Amino acid sequence: MYYENPSLRRSGEERLIAWHNTLLRNPDGKITGILSFGTDITERKQMEHELMRDFGRLEGMVAERTKQLSESEEKLTSILESSPDAIVVIAPDGKINECNHATLVLLKVPTKEELIGKSFLDFVTQKDHKLALEGMAALQTQGYAKDIDFTILSKNGREVPVSMSASYLQAKSGKLGDIVAIVKDMTQHKAEEAELKKAMKLKEQFISHITHELRTPLVSIAGYLDYIMADNMGPVPESIKGGLAVARRNTERLVQLTNDLLDVRRIEAGKIQLVPELLDLREILDQCIKEITPFFYKKKQILKLKIQERPLRVQGDRIRLNQIVMNLLSNASKFTPEEGQITIQAEEDADTITVQVSDTGIGIRKEDLKRVFKPFAAISKPSYDKGTGLGLSVTKGLVEAHGGKIWAESPGEGKGATFIFILPKKVRGGEKEERGGERGEGDR
């Protein structure tokens, strides 16, 4: 017989005692007494209670965690399912293991069941199998594959251009070698791209056409003026020559505009072709100074030279470098008032040549320092008038075609400006060969 009952100690403390009682009998079977063992189980009971309580708590935690997990799975699933791009898990044997809703939309398949277990390659157009397989090979060698472009054959027979990125599935429990591929429908993108290409081509054609149409009458104007002014049609009196010179100068501005238009088009299309040669930049600076001096003289502007004595050896296109320097000098003169000062500084270090053209002119506001190099920057700002609006943008394109950099500095409006360009002494090797070779029998 077993029972537990509390008993009070003399100290008044309550203890729980477990009793095991056994009847004692004599050989005849008569009860002679009771053997009673008492064990103090107070602590044990307490521990049992605590254990029970902890167990209950644990059960609660497990339930909570399970709920969280299922919520998180739901969340992940809803992320996958709401992706506009198809996401497909592909087994190493090429079979589709898993996919999201967008996959069904892309492949025009009603249910996932129809896809799972099918070979992914079956949905790639025959002609693009090679492309898709090459992408997979890239995945194997570098661990990921990006922007593999091919054409999907949807179930309704329509071909869809797609771009795919793929990597190996990273889940700890995931099967080794499973690939997760994100397949993007490029139909819209391709259409826009084609549209843009068409627009760019049209723009190019338009600029070529308009340049041709502008220059054709200019040939007659400029050519006749030059022919007449050289007294080829009889001696021209000085009084008339002055007027002809004005007409000629303005014709030159129009010619310059059409030149800039052509150059901008070339630069935008990345079609500037340099004919690099090893030259001394001082010669080009000298030539430009000679050409620009009459303009400076007319505005009583002072020209200061700080050009190093030693040759400034650089590899570049003679005509284009001349154009860069002339643009900067004529700009400086244009935006500097009469009796102002213009300084040209040129020096070299180990790998580069730096040329600075500073003036004491109208200056450039801080917010315009970058904008002045954009095509037609002058148009939105009437104070920077008298240019084609293309000169600096062409200059920048030409400096960059040489692998150089150009920027403007100015302490502010009315405080003058400095244009600085840096050229590497050597045009990058490969480019030089390629560009030099492209031009055929150039005869500039």
Place this chain on the structure above:
Amino acid sequence: MPNKVLVVDDEPDVLTLTKLILEGAGISVITASNGKEALQKAEDEKPNLILLDVVMPGKSGFEVCKILKSQPQTRSIPVIIFTVLNRDVDRTLSVEAGADDFLPKPLEPEDLLLLVKKVKAHLEKSSYSQPPEQLDQTSR
């Protein structure tokens, strides 16, 4: 020195100007204002040099040049492509069309001198050779 130049241009003003400049330098000029006429005159008049505009109604200058260079009777006449656009692509196309040289139309004062200089240089070269029919073996 053989000095008959055929100038081909659809712009009458440019044609007259070019004629003026060249004749002023003692060169005799015949003119044509489109590709068809140019091909005809090249055959009939046997000029010593052809100055050929690019953009013309009908056949372009490049097309005319290709035809000139494919016919035995005109193949040996030097052709200078005479253009207002002066683009790299035009130079490449000129070479492809078989042209012998490339010359910008006069937009800058120095272009007038260049025009006379180049035309004279080409005439000079062809003056050393036989009549056009046998020229192709020696000059190319």
